[in-house]
Amino acid sequence: MRRGTLTPYLLITPAMLLLLAFGVLPILVAALVSLTDMNISGLANWSNVEFIGFENYVALANDPDFWRALGNTALFGVIGVPSIVFLSLAVALLLDRSDGRIARALRSFYFVPAVTGIVAISLVWGYLYNTQFGLFNWVLSWFGIGQVQWLSDPWLAKFSVALVAIWRGTGLNIIIFLAALQGVPREYREAAALDGAGEWRTTRSIVLPLLGFAIFFVTVTTTIAWLQFFDEPFVLTDGGPLGATTSVSVFLYKEGFRLNQFGYASAGSLVLFVIIATITLVQLRIRRRDEKP
Known part of the structure; x- marks a missing residue:
């Protein structure tokens, strides 16, 4: 084999080794642990670990707490994914049409949550949601609305938590969409304007189709x-x-690190991995189907 042929493989070898060490190997280890009853004692002495086959998966299938967590995750996804994609795209389109110091300051402002620690963000939002002294309830009191249990009411807590994640996750995607908008030729917009197309028609017929891959990437x-x-x-x-x-x-965190049921938590992580992989493959298949003429 020629030296030039080996060069690309040598260059990607470090990345492949890192992928195997931190990507593939943990999945294989989790799959192995999921077939055992490993707990904290098993970490010190493997002789205490017993192979139990698929009992953890059977227990998961019969665990109402796991199904409730799965339902909560599905609800969070239904709320969060469309909200983040739509909001980040809308804000990016608005920022792309503006220029100057204010526009640049707004871009930095929207990106701040993406680089701020989650603990700091949660502390601030926790004070905003505070039932007695929070800013939200204080503002609502102006309109005669009583104290709202933002984080104590089971249903309202779902949307309150999702709102924080939407606010935090929008900034990075705005930057991605702004980068994609830089690749839209200005000549297309100018030609549409000469043909009498308005801003909305230009965005819908020219800009959005050219942002197809960016929208797909952000969605995935x-x-x-x-x-x-x-x-x-x-x-x-x-x-x-x-x-x-x-x-x-x-x-999974509570099962693994609080209850020390590492085998059970590993089984749940494998189930979550399969769900994520399946949904991602479906999205890729839809994308490929749409790209076909």
Whole structure:
């Protein structure tokens, strides 16, 4: 084999090794652990670990807490994915049409939540949601509305937690859409304007079709992020009240690191991995079908 032929493989070898070490290997280990009854004692002495086959998966199928967490995750995804894609695209379109210092300042302003620590964000939002002293209830009191249990009411807590995640996740996607908008030739817009097309018609008929891949990319990555939804419900409510905001990731964390059921948690993580992979493959298939003439 020629030296020039080997060069590309040598260049990608470090990346492939990292992928195997931190991507593929953990999945294989989790699959192995999911077939055992491993707990914290098994970490110190593997002789305490017993192979139990698919009992963990059977237990998951019969666990109402797992199904509730799965339902919560699905609801979070239905709320969060369309909201983030729509809001980030709308804001990016508005910022793309503006210029100057104010526009540049707004771009930085919208990106701040993406680089701010989740603990700091949750503390601030926790004060805003505070039933007695929070800003939201203080404003509502002007209109004669009583105290709202933002994080104590089971149904309202779902939307309150989702709102924080939507606010935090929009900034990064705005930057992605702005970068994609830079690739839209200005000549197309100028030609549409000469033909008498308005701003909305130009955006709908020219700009949005050219942003197809960016919209697809944001949709896929946002879907994966919401299926792994963990930070906001864990820090704001710890999965409460009454498990109303317990996502699958929070459920797995509690089973694995609080109840020390590593085998059971690993089985749940494999189920979540299969769900994410399946949804992503479906999205890729739809994308390929739409690209065909």
